[in-house]
Amino acid sequence: MSGTPPELPIVVLDALMPKAQRLVVNRRGSMVWEVESHRGQYAVKVGHPIEATADWPAQPWTALAPAREGAVLYRLGLDDVAYGGWELGTWNFQPWHEGPDLYELWKPCREPDSRTEPHRGAALGCVEALAELHGKGWAHGDVQPAHFIIGPDRTHLIDLALARGGHVPEGYDFPFRGCLVHYEAPEIARSVLATGEAQPTQEADIYALGASLLISATGWRAVEYPDDAPRREQRQAVASGKRRPVKVHGELGELIDAMLSPAPEDRPTIYEVGKALS
Ligand SMILES: Nc1ncnc2c1ncn2[C@@H]1O[C@H](COP(=O)(O)OP(=O)(O)OP(=O)(O)O)[C@@H](O)[C@H]1O
Ligand SMILES: [Mg+2]
Known part of the structure; x- marks a missing residue:
């Protein structure tokens, strides 16, 4: 090549x-x-x-x-x-979907001493895009800020290569081996560490959405580990469930905190997130 x-x-x-x-x-x-x-x-x-x-x-x-x-x-x-x-x-x-991704869109919120608050409408657009997928019975598996394209009419959730929920031709299928560690739910990280594989779930998508909103709004990862830590060490930190406090103001902050709950059953569903935001 x-x-x-x-x-x-x-x-x-x-x-x-x-x-x-x-x-x-x-x-x-x-x-x-x-x-x-x-x-x-x-x-x-x-x-x-x-x-x-x-x-x-x-x-x-x-x-x-x-x-x-x-x-x-x-x-x-x-x-x-x-x-x-x-x-x-x-x-x-x-x-092709035109528009900035969530991380680009919220850049002004991450400037030092910024007074720009993350826009609720943009968060809701991401929630609606994920709700559409969950409503069809699928889990995305690779939710991250770069995968939300904020278009003029609606937000698109891209990169469905790892999604699970329906039949995929056998010749094109492959196991799920985790996603970008910053957005990986603790139960996924534990499974990948133990077996090399995991099952994408809607609950893990919710965690990844919470981590995506947090990093886009503040620049902070949900879990603390050194930038240069090897991947396995990053996963171990995520698996341990040791989280950073969420520093996003108001209702959006509380919602992100709930989405990042260590136990999947404690996280809100995408419909509950949407209801709280709208
Ligand atoms: N349908 C689309 N509309 C607009 N831009 C797109 C689209 N699909 C992909 N892109 C652009 O290409 C980039 C990479 O796409 P995508 O995430 O689907 O590929 P990838 O190979 O899985 O990359 P990564 O390994 O980084 O996830 C996206 O971040 C986006 O900028
Ligand atoms: Mg991608």
């Missing part, structure tokens, strides 16, 4: 016949492109396996993630989606 500039697979070029294209991210076995075609604006995701390095074990699932996500989106009723295989892995395309 090194040396030559990355290119879109031929099947994707044939399907979309891009008028313009821009590489958005290219990391850890995954590329995302923004593509303008006569059909509209699309996000194209292309995956390939990554080989083992000193810090990372080999990760064959990065090759499967785009097709798995495509299958999930299709199951959820999105029709403007396509997915399939290419030489090195799989790809999907899906509608």
Whole structure:
């Protein structure tokens, strides 16, 4: 893969016949492109396996993630989606959603001595997007601030590659091995530490939403550990349930605190969160 500039697979070029294209991210076995075609604006995701390095074990699932996500989106009723295989892995395309993500949107709240309070409407938009998914019986598994795109009309929850709740073709499926540790619920962290795998749940999504709102509003992670701590150590800190106090004012702060409850059954449901916010 090194040396030559990355290119879109031929099947994707044939399907979309891009008028313009821009590489958005290219990391850890995954590329995302923004593509303008006569059909509209699309996000194209292309995956390939990554080989083992000193810090990372080999990760064959990065090759499967785009097709798995495509299958999930299709199951959820999105029709403007396509997915399939290419030489090195799989790809999907899906509608492009314009707008900042939650972390970008709340940047002004994180400036030193900021008087900007996190906007309740933006929080509610994220809650509605997650409620739509939970309402269909799915868990997202990888809720994080970058996955909420705040558009002019509504908020979109993206990256459904790890979602659970319905049938996924066997050839594209792979086990859930946890998510970004900052947003990982303690019970997920414990399971990943013990067995290498876990089950995404709606309760764990609620914890991840609480951690996402907290970090976006304040810059603080829900659990304290050194920035450079190895992943296993970060997980152990999360698993221990030792939390930082939530320093967000008012009702939103109380709600975040409840979402971050160590026991999954103590967390509010997404409908309860929505009701409290609206
Ligand atoms: N449908 C979309 N609309 C707009 N932007 C998108 C869309 N899908 C992906 N992106 C952009 O590409 C970035 C990476 O996408 P995504 O999280 O789905 O891929 P990923 O390979 O799983 O990345 P990561 O490993 O960081 O989670 C997003 O943060 C967002 O900026
Ligand atoms: Mg992602």
